[in-house]
Amino acid sequence: MVVLQFFQVSSDALTSSNVDWDALIIISQNPLAVPFESVRTALLQQAAIDKRIGQQVVLSLCPSVPGQRLITAPVQIDDEYGDVSVYAEVAQQAISQAQASGAKRPLMWVEHNPQPQFVQALEVAAFGCAQQLWLPLEAREAGHHAAIESLGLLDVSAETALQLTALEAGKSLTRDLCGTEPERMAPYAFADYCVKSLAGTDVQVEVIDDIDTLLSDYPLMCAVGRASLSVERHQPRVVQLEYRPVGEVRHTLLIAGKGVIFDTGGASIKVGGGMSGMSRDKGGAAAVAGFMKTIGLLQPAGVRVVAQLGLVRNSIGSDAYVPDEIIASHAGVRVRIGNTDAEGRLVLADLLSHLRLAAKDAVQPQLFSVATLTSHAGRAYGRHFATVPNSVAQPVLAANFTAVARVAGEPAMLSPLAHEDFSVISDTSLAADVLSSMHLGSSMVTRGHQLATAFIVTASGLAKHGANAKQPLPFMHLDIAGAAIEGDPRYGKPTAVPLQTFWHYLQQLI
Ligand SMILES: [Zn+2]
Incomplete structure (x- = not known):
């Protein structure tokens, strides 16, 4: 590289x-x-x-x-x-x-x-x-x-030059992972590239490639990838990353990254040329991997960082998942599929459910998800990414994070959740607990990116860790759909947003 x-x-x-x-x-x-x-x-x-x-x-x-x-x-x-x-x-x-x-x-x-x-x-x-x-x-x-x-x-200072080089190493890794075509950066290849790029740093990398383990531990993600299972090189992967600082841990960041290697839309297929550029739907996972690279090089004290990347292809075929199916998430929440093109939230819900369990014993945990999730976020905020906090992160952490983003040159907009975001997605038939999405694409739906976040909070089990719960867990979803690529969304350069924001936010914690 x-x-x-x-x-x-x-x-x-x-x-x-x-x-x-x-x-x-x-x-x-x-x-x-x-x-x-x-x-x-x-x-x-x-x-x-x-x-x-x-x-x-x-x-x-x-x-x-x-x-x-x-x-x-x-x-x-x-x-x-x-x-x-x-x-x-x-x-x-x-x-x-x-x-x-x-x-x-x-x-x-x-x-x-x-x-x-x-x-x-x-x-x-x-x-x-x-x-x-x-x-x-x-x-x-x-x-x-x-x-x-x-x-x-x-x-x-020499220290500034070193720090900038380490940040750029992370950003460059992000651009490579996000911007590369879907066969060269298929799920296994993305995982291999992470392993190779993080070798020699203080970041532990573990790749889950056993299909039976993935099917039982990441059921929503594997529903997205169901039509990809018959093609060996397209089979999903989960990459687990962890950085442990030397000395006392005072804060823990737990980050999920959406790595949809290619998004056909699935059975709710993308039409009218909308599939072109969908190899960039792995920008969230790419940014998280890049951030871990920077962390591994700079070895900050006091903060442990744990990440899970869900790498999966939203393929189409005779075994593709379809709307109306009801599938239980890793957290045991019964999800009725609304539109198979709303697949990123399914991937994140399973990853965050694992991170929710990891957070229970963690010191001062904060959870995040990063994803090119909804065209609605791009429509609403343009080049700004959306920061959507849960009730725990809403009062202080989300405002801090959003302010840090702006100063770091990665401007963001704070986009709080509302009661109706949860009521709109409840399945009133009781056949399921929650709808993954409306039947239309997010940009055609009122509060499209907020609904997606409400779904993630619900299906990941984080709804049981709200502000009034026994163990409140702060969570922020970062929708980078409008910010991940500079210029032409199909062939423009990936930006690596929000890597710099994460780094400066971490600096503020310690
Ligand atoms: Zn999609």
Whole structure:
């Protein structure tokens, strides 16, 4: 795996005789006020004959910087609703120009913006560059590589550079797992890629591949994968991951990731071209695996992290599960299938039921699920992901998590549950306890992504751990359907949302 490496570089490196680096990128609201005198002088001269300087991303000749390439990337924050992701956008343009010009080892300086919502500008800009430079696994396996594999960061600590590189290693793993086509990243291949990528870190990886075990322990997930069982390479897997810190455990994060390797919709088949791009329906599991990679590299103290990834193909065939079937979840809740294209919530309900049991003996547990779950979330919130908490997480944790996401450049919207989300999905016939979904797709249903979360809370058994229960368990569902891919949902680059948010949230806990 090729991962962009970040390096700490002193501003003493800003001389034309320095051959270690070959370009300088300036990211600032006012590049003409850059704190390096020789660069500032050159820029003021250029600005006198080129009105684009300070208005748009421009590459110019500057004899006083390494490689003589100077790229100015002005950041425009022109309204009070802006968020820090604007730094990623200009960084993407700047690194593209650097690469197109032939640079291989650019330096980058990012202004410090003291406003609270912009304090992570450097990190967000650095990851904008990494996102832009990443190439799909299939492209790399065909021999294509980014020309830039190192980025020097001016005015940062060595610790920051190391941390950014570890975060990018996790993000890169996420992009590979999420963005790769469904045969190359079939369930067994996804599991193998996790094992290989996490080897040598402090993360324990265990793959459940025995079909009888999967059928008895993950009954809803196996209903989704029923039509895939006859094709050996398409059979489901569960990947269990665990990081235990050295010393005392003060908090435990338990995270379920949806890894639907390909989603045909099943018997409720996707029509009108809606199946294209559905190899990206594994973005939740991919982000969780990437987060575990970062955790394994950085080995934070005080927090134990446990994860389960459900890897399954929602195939179609004569043995496919169909609407109206009633299937008992791992938690013993009888689920009537509403629409087989609402499969992700079934996978998560079983995974979370296992994590619910693990949480009973855990220190200060918090449960999460991460999924490209509903087109409704994308319709409602666009590029923002939805944070849907249960009654325990609602008052404090969910607001904290959502605020952290915004500062980390992965903006989210807090989306609380309401009483009717639970009553709408109850099966009034008593033949089952709960409906998995309405018969229509989520974007056609009022409160589509909230209903999905109410189902997950119910079918996983977490409904018995609400705010008034003997053992309340805080839970947040993160619907990343609108946030997981940048640009074209079929071929755009995976973003690795919400990996940075998890990391900063964890930092806040310890
Ligand atoms: Zn689906």
